[in-house]
Each structure stands twice: as C-alpha cells, then as structure tokens.
C-alpha cells in the first residue's frame with residue numbers, strides 16, 4: 735500500500751503543469767459592494783508576481799501567479815487560493831505575502847494564521 739501512495743504522489747507531481755498555481759482575486763465591483771480590488775489586491779498581485787519572478791520561482795514546472803476574477807469569498811477578502819493544495823488565504827499586506835511565499839510556496843507549510 736505504501737508503494738501505491740508513493741507512486742501516486744509522484745504521478746501527481748508529474749501530472750501538474752505547475753507545482754503551485756496561485757490565483758489572486760483582483761475583482762473590482764462597480765455596484766459598491768465589497769471586493770478585493772478595493773483592498774489593494776491588484777498592488778498585491780503585482781508584488782507577488784514580481785517577487786516570484788525575482789526569486790526564479792515562476793517558471794514552467796514551478797510556480798505560476800495569476801490574476802483571478804471574483805472567487806466568491808468577497809466578504810473575507812482580499813483572498814487568494816493556491817492549487818493543487820486547495821489552500822485559501824486572506825492577507826493584509828506585503829508582509830503576509832512574504833510569509834506565504836517563504837512558508838507555503840517554498841517550504842510547503844500552511845500559514846495557519848492567514849488560512850481561511
């Protein structure tokens with residue numbers, strides 16, 4: 735059984751185009767309702783993408799940072815989700831992003847205090 739799980743884990747890595755795919759909601763609502771873009775999510779997206787590029791994390795077979803439309807968790811925002819881990823985060827600032835990159839992206843440890 736252990737051999738099966740080891741094989742499956744390796745197969746999952748081979749099957750994933752990116753090891754981690756980060757989606758950051760940058761949705762802007764025009765109707766005055768709460769949205770991530772009102773909480774500087776576009777600025778955070780730019781920061782995250784540039785940081786992952788500068789750290790040489792963003793590449794084929796590595797990390798990908800993408801803009802996302804509304805992820806339907808607006809009242810909890812600003813939010814991001816990381817796949818294939820299916821971990822959602824709420825962040826406040828660039829320090830939170832640094833922590834997510836250093837702990838989750840690089841060391842595969844969930845940042846519990848930011849998880850939603």
Ligand code: FES
Pocket residue numbers: 759760761762768769770771803804805806807808809811812813
């Ligand atoms: S506006 Fe970001 S989750 Fe809806």
